[in-house]
Structures are given as C-alpha cells and as structure tokens.
Amino acid sequence: MKKTILITGGSGLIGKSLTELLLQSGYEVFHLSRNHRAIPGVKVFRWAPEENEIDTACIQGVQAIVHLAGENIGARPWTNDRKKKIIESRTQSIRLIYNLLEKHPEHQVQSVISASAVGIYGDRGDEILTETSSPGSDFLAITCKEWERAVDEAKGLRVVKLRTGVVLSNAASALQKMDKPVKLGMGSSLGSGKQWMPWIHLDDITALYLFALENETLTGAFNAATSNPLTNIDLTRAIASHLNKSLWAPAVPAFILRVILGHMSAIVLNSTKTSNGKIKEAGFRFKFDTIDQALKNIYAGEKSS
Numbered sequence: 001m002k003k004t005i006l007i008t009g010g011s012g013l014i015g016k017s018l019t020e021l022l023l024q025s026g027y028e029v030f031h032l033s034r035n036h037r038a039i040p041g042v043k044v045f046r047w048a049p050e051e052n053e054i055d056t057a058c059i060q061g062v063q064a065i066v067h068l069a070g071e072n073i074g075a076r077p078w079t080n081d082r083k084k085k086i087i088e089s090r091t092q093s094i095r096l097i098y099n100l101l102e103k104h105p106e107h108q109v110q111s112v113i114s115a116s117a118v119g120i121y122g123d124r125g126d127e128i129l130t131e132t133s134s135p136g137s138d139f140l141a142i143t144c145k146e147w148e149r150a151v152d153e154a155k156g157l158r159v160v161k162l163r164t165g166v167v168l169s170n171a172a173s174a175l176q177k178m179d180k181p182v183k184l185g186m187g188s189s190l191g192s193g194k195q196w197m198p199w200i201h202l203d204d205i206t207a208l209y210l211f212a213l214e215n216e217t218l219t220g221a222f223n224a225a226t227s228n229p230l231t232n233i234d235l236t237r238a239i240a241s242h243l244n245k246s247l248w249a250p251a252v253p254a255f256i257l258r259v260i261l262g263h264m265s266a267i268v269l270n271s272t273k274t275s276n277g278k279i280k281e282a283g284f285r286f287k288f289d290t291i292d293q294a295l296k297n298i299y300a301g302e303k304s305s
C-alpha cells in the first residue's frame with residue numbers, strides 16, 4: 001500500500017510539482033497550508049504557525065513529512081521583522097508539527113524530508129563545498145543553520161535535508177528574474193560575474209524529494225544541485241544564447257547591487273560551488289545535468305522576439 005505524505009508549503013513551486021509526482025505515483029497527499037484553497041486529489045489542512053495553530057488531524061495516517069514551508073527569501077527587503085519571519089516560518093513551523101507528534105505517540109510518521117539551501121555555506125569563492133564543509137556566517141547561512149537545527153530536533157525519525165541550489169523552471173521566479181532583462185535586450189552579469197551559482201531543474205529537485213522519501217537508508221544533509229554549477233556570467237550567457245539574445249550591457253557593479261538590495265545582495269553575489277558527489281553516490285541520477293539540457297527543456301516552444 002502506498003504511503004501518505006504530509007507536505008508543508010505544498011502550494012509553492014516545488015510543492016506543486018512534488019504533489020503532482022506523488023499523486024501520479026499513487027501516494028496519498030496531505031498539505032498543511034495557511035489557506036484553504038482546494039487542490040484536486042489533495043486533503044488540505046489549515047495551520048497558522050505564527051499563531052501556533054495547527055489542525056491536529058493533519059498527521060493521521062501519515063508516514064512521512066516533507067517540509068517546504070517558508071517565507072520567500074527574495075520577495076521583500078530584509079528588515080529585522082522580515083528576517084525573523086524568514087527564519088521562524090521554517091523553524092517554528094516544523095517545531096509545531098514535532099509538538100503535535102509528541103502529543104500523539106501513536107503516530108506513524110517515520111521520516112522528515114526538509115528543504116534547506118546551498119546558502120548555508122555563505123560566500124566561498126572557488127572552494128568546492130561538500131556536506132562536511134563548514135557553514136558560513138551571513139544571514140542566509142544563519143537561516144539555513146537554524147532551519148536544519150530545528151528539523152534535526154525530530155525524535156526517532158529519519159531526517160533528510162536537501163541543500164537546494166537555484167531551482168530553474170519556466171514557472172520559477174528565480175529564472176524569470178534572471179531572464180527578464182535578457183529578453184528585454186538588457187541582460188548583463190552581476191558583480192564580477194565570477195560567483196558560482198549552483199542550480200537544479202525543477203523536475204530533478206522534485207524527483208530528488210521522491211528519491212529521499214523512497215530510499216529509507218538516506219539520512220542527513222545532501223547538496224541538491226547539478227554536477228555543473230555555473231558562474232553568474234556563464235549562466236547569463238547560456239540564458240541569452242537560448243533566447244537568441246546578445247549581451248552588450250556592462251555588468252552591474254557589486255556596490256550598486258549592495259546599495260539597492262542591501263544585505264539581500266548576498267542572494268546574487270555570494271559564490272557557492274557545491275559538489276553533488278554524495279547524492280550521486282547514493283544512487284540519484286540527474287535528468288538535466290547541464291545547463292543546455294535544462295534551458296532547452298525550459299524554453300522549448302518559447303519564441304524569442
């Protein structure tokens with residue numbers, strides 16, 4: 001009999017794609033959401049992590065939890081209040097579920113598969129970063145450390161943390177932010193352009209969550225990005241080439257990005273060159289391992305103007 005999976009943040013980019021894949025694969029899917037939006041084939045339970053509210057029925061019959069919920073990191077400026085929300089939407093939310101599990105020791109949950117991010121390593125130049133590399137110390141790194149620490153508070157459960165690179169898809173706002181100026185003929189690299197950006201196609205990160213759910217020997221942290229991280233300039237060039245656009249505009253200097261974005265500029269200026277050896281050794285195979293494969297798939301059918 002197929003299992004029941006409870007997804008937090010199931011209404012987001014990765015959550016929607018994972019829900020579809022799980023339903024196609026015969027799983028029963030529950031969502032924990034702050035909204036009551038109906039999703040075909042899915043039981044949606046309401047929670048309000050900020051108010052410590054959760055529908056206690058959400059864990060009934062559940063064997064695994066996928067924790068994707070979290071305030072969007074790049075949506076708004078990082079005020080102190082915003083920073084608190086970014087962290088607590090990831091940490092207090094999973095703790096709310098763990099408290100519920102403790103109150104119901106008869107529960108059947110065995111595994112927690114959680115999102116994390118390559119931002120845990122901070123700004124590291126050309127260093128090759130494995131899961132045993134030390135974490136960084138900027139806000140993104142602190143967020144990821146707190147997030148992973150909260151997820152690790154699970155008692156007696158298998159925990160997997162997927163340190164995800166930028167997810168590329170035609171629905172992903174990250175790629176839209178990168179390709180919009182290119183489409184307008186004004187694309188350029190950011191800062192030195194030499195910063196490494198680990199990336200992963202949406203289909204691969206979705207498949208990786210399923211892989212982590214189904215491979216019950218998998219535990220701990222895994223870098224979730226392709227074997228071919230790109231520098232910002234190479235990624236921008238690849239996007240331009242797939243859209244038949246030329247890049248003529250000068251690079252946007254790092255100091256201007258720092259003035260405009262403040263600390264948030266770390267999202268685009270940090271250099272993180274991750275290795276995915278650990279997840280490949282565990283048997284995961286990427287469908288889109290090169291940027292050409294990924295962009296060809298994403299832009300298929302899209303005509304440049």
Ligand SMILES: NC(=O)c1ccc[n+]([C@@H]2O[C@H](COP(=O)([O-])OP(=O)(O)OC[C@H]3O[C@@H](n4cnc5c(N)ncnc54)[C@H](OP(=O)(O)O)[C@@H]3O)[C@@H](O)[C@H]2O)c1
Nearest residue numbers: 009011012013014033034069070071089115117164166167
């Ligand atoms: N996409 C990427 O490139 C990328 C890269 C690295 C890591 N990640 C991480 O992977 C996870 C999933 O990514 P995604 O791109 O699918 O995210 P997403 O599209 O922004 O969706 C996240 C979901 O989290 C829920 N949420 C938002 N704010 C919340 C809050 N304050 N409290 C509780 N829930 C909240 C929302 O669900 P409801 O509105 O239904 O409650 C939302 O649909 C995120 O934690 C993200 O940081 C993503």
